[in-house]
Amino acid sequence: MTYRSIKGTRDILPSESWKWQRVEERIRKVMERFNYKEIRTPLFEQTSLFSRSIGELTDLVSKEMYTFEDRSGESITLRPEMTASVVRAYIQHNLGKQLPLVKLYYLGPAFRQERPQAGRLRQFHQFGAEAIGSANPDLDAEMISLSLAIYEELGVKEPLLKINSVGCQNCRPAYMKVLIKALEKIRHELSPESQHRLGVNPLRILDSKLEQDQRATSGVPLMRDHLCPDCAAHYKSVKERLSALGYKFEEDGRLVRGLDYYTKTAFEVISRQLGAQDALAGGGRYDLLVKELGGEATPGIGFAAGMERLMMVLGKNSPSDQEEGTTIFIATVDRKSQDWAMKHALELRRQGVSVELDYLGRSLKAQMREADRQRARYVLIIGENELEARRATLKDMKSGAQETTTFEEIFKRVVSSSKA
């Protein structure tokens, strides 16, 4: 038996990792244009941080977390998302005392023990942003705009924006009563699953994928029609700001977030190019979360996005550019030239040039083939004759032209072309 990566985890091999690097770079760039600063938090936290913030009864907490006891008996959980950690750090380091509005972004792995499928892994990667310290709907618009700007920057085709308001502690409880009452009335028309959800998470029934549920709930009251004046005004403002920024969006009164901490604005970015797991990003406002986790009552908003899903969408679009090749391959023919190559490869590398040479004792022909495979811009050929004459042959792999000249001249050329 051979070892394999654990179910739902995967290796990102060199054939792919360079693409991830490119994408991550551009994500960071956009984040920074919006003046969000990176935060890196630990991969694991105290279990209660997540259960308290996300909600004890949510599916995520009740059956999807990687929770274990460490050797001291403390309950530890691999982060299933990043918002809780970011808010924890915000409180722990009193970030709100240093700045009235804290804008943070993150990028990294998260863990959820679900059955893997297209766009869903047990170790997956998320990037996202959090802005803590303002309840201003302008900030909601900025946050949504930020998430879309990233997809725009990367050339994602037709990301679909869906928004909704999930209310607040003032209006949601009352609405829930109305909703449950309405659902009770049509209970027998609901799917068995939804009948079960009635007792656990009635909101979920609204976005059930089953035709049966959709039909049955067509006349059921929606949160957006039962918002308190404050929430209604906020929601209206967000929509106005989005329109003013030129964004198209779809109001989805059935959009629900799976995490308990959301209030008011909820949004999702969907891609039709994905499978059943079609959410590229999801987020919303969480005005109660900081207080819930022990900080001073501070409003916040954020979003999280899936890297794997992004990569899937990007893979389906442009044929994408090529990985950069090495700049120069030094081909050698014997021990002496190999010694020379080792020494000068290091020298060139110190000057910022990417250099490769042969470690398999291959023929010159094989080394040339290797250089070609690496898409080297130049091959430097060094042998007995050259060593003696303190010259080497430099071949331009694109044109095929080659010339024998002094080491100094060659290095000058290689270093300058590597900087270009």
Add this chain to the structure above:
RNA sequence: GUGUCCAUAGUUCAGUCGGUCAGAACGCCAGGUUGUGGCCCUGGAGGUCGAGGGUUCGAGUCCCUCUGGACACCCCA
């Protein structure tokens, strides 16, 4: 957790009613140029046909179990 489908060389796949079916392409290595790439030609290495049982004179090919994978439900990024 439930369901459906799948499992043959490094990769993508052929293998017809169970009887040379262990193959192709690409990739890899070498040679064709005893110091030179990409194209082309030639040759080579590489598989206990996911694992374990069973049916049969005989099983990649049929049956069972297991493992792994994909997708969907669920859930969500």
